[in-house]
Amino acid sequence: MRPFEYREPDTLDEALALLGEDTEDTLVMAGGTSLVILMKQELIRPARVIGLRRLAQLRAIDATGAVGGLRLGALATHGALARSDAVRTHAPALAATFAAVATVRIREQATIGGSLAHADPAQDPPVTLLALDGVAVAMSKDRARRIPLEGLFVDVFETSLEPDELLVRVELPPLPAGSRVTYKKFLPTTLDDYATVSVAAVVATDDAGACTHARIALGGAGPVPLRARDAERSLLGRRLDDAAVREAAALAAAATDPMSDLRGSAEYKRAMAGVWTARALREVA
């Protein structure tokens, strides 16, 4: 690993001030699971690393009162989120998403904020958070802004965060009444691998069984975690019967833009995106 200067601010203000200085070659470290590997392999060679571990207030996981939303601090670990009653109450599938990431060691170190800012399209949490209409809150020395997650992911390992901005938390709005949520990942080799493709689905239906709310998000299916908006629209107002599921699955597959890699060819991943979208929708239909 190349030598670098390490700073460990004690307060959020101090962290934002450091980020507001000359930010060239400065990187932020949350849990460090991805950053440390990339630095060891010298795929990145930052001159300065700002470690966030002392910012305890960013670990908070809070339900936002009676309306039923969530505020997830950027430094909450996957393990803490998987165990959180507030997260389980909001959507058991969100807790399950965190519980299914890699291995226990990664889950106890990796954080939600780090996962989002790293922007690896094969990761799990961004997919479910996207389907739950998550919004990232970013702060800099002199401003704060809310970034709907779809606008956070720009490309592989690239986000719309400015160099002086810190992702401080993720907010989830209340779910429509009766919503059903699932996250499914296709793991053809080992359970601790990144998914070949993954799918998060959220649906709500009215008393007649017609779909009133639909979100379908895909992981590993393009350069960024993506929403299958045509597939979502195709479900609205319809009963979630086999024909509706098949049509939505085909539209979801068509929305993908996968890369060929060790986990499958682009063509295979596109086909699997359709298969696993159908499985996810049948589970929540």
Add this chain to the structure above:
Amino acid sequence: MSRHRVRFSLNGAPVDVTVPAERLLVDLLRDDLRKTGTKDGCSVGVCGLCTVQVDGAPLSACLLLATQVDGTAVRTVEGLSSPLQEAFIQEGGFQCGICTSGQLMAADALLRAKPDATSAEIADWQMGNLCRCTGYYGIARAIATARSMR
């Protein structure tokens, strides 16, 4: 480029060292502190050989900067005294031994957090600790045996 004072407890004893920012915990333990029970395997957090406990949580020492354990309590296999060790011997929980310290530290963290862990929970928890001899049945038996010895 920067050096840092890192203070933590290692198996209950205080450690006070100054390290460069890029020093990894696994190298601090093995090379500087001569605690070589913790092994370095894949170096990318996958194999589990370097599993240590930091404030009770099983973590990969190869993915942690030494600075990240400042103020924590670190436990390595040198500080372990558990029925697990007898159970691994009794049940044939190891063959070549390279993964054993990591298996023990992971399993100990599980049984401390969940003394009544089911066989499925044991298998899920130990999933990240690879045994290159593929001696998983013996490892699983050993952990189940240690669970009932507590």
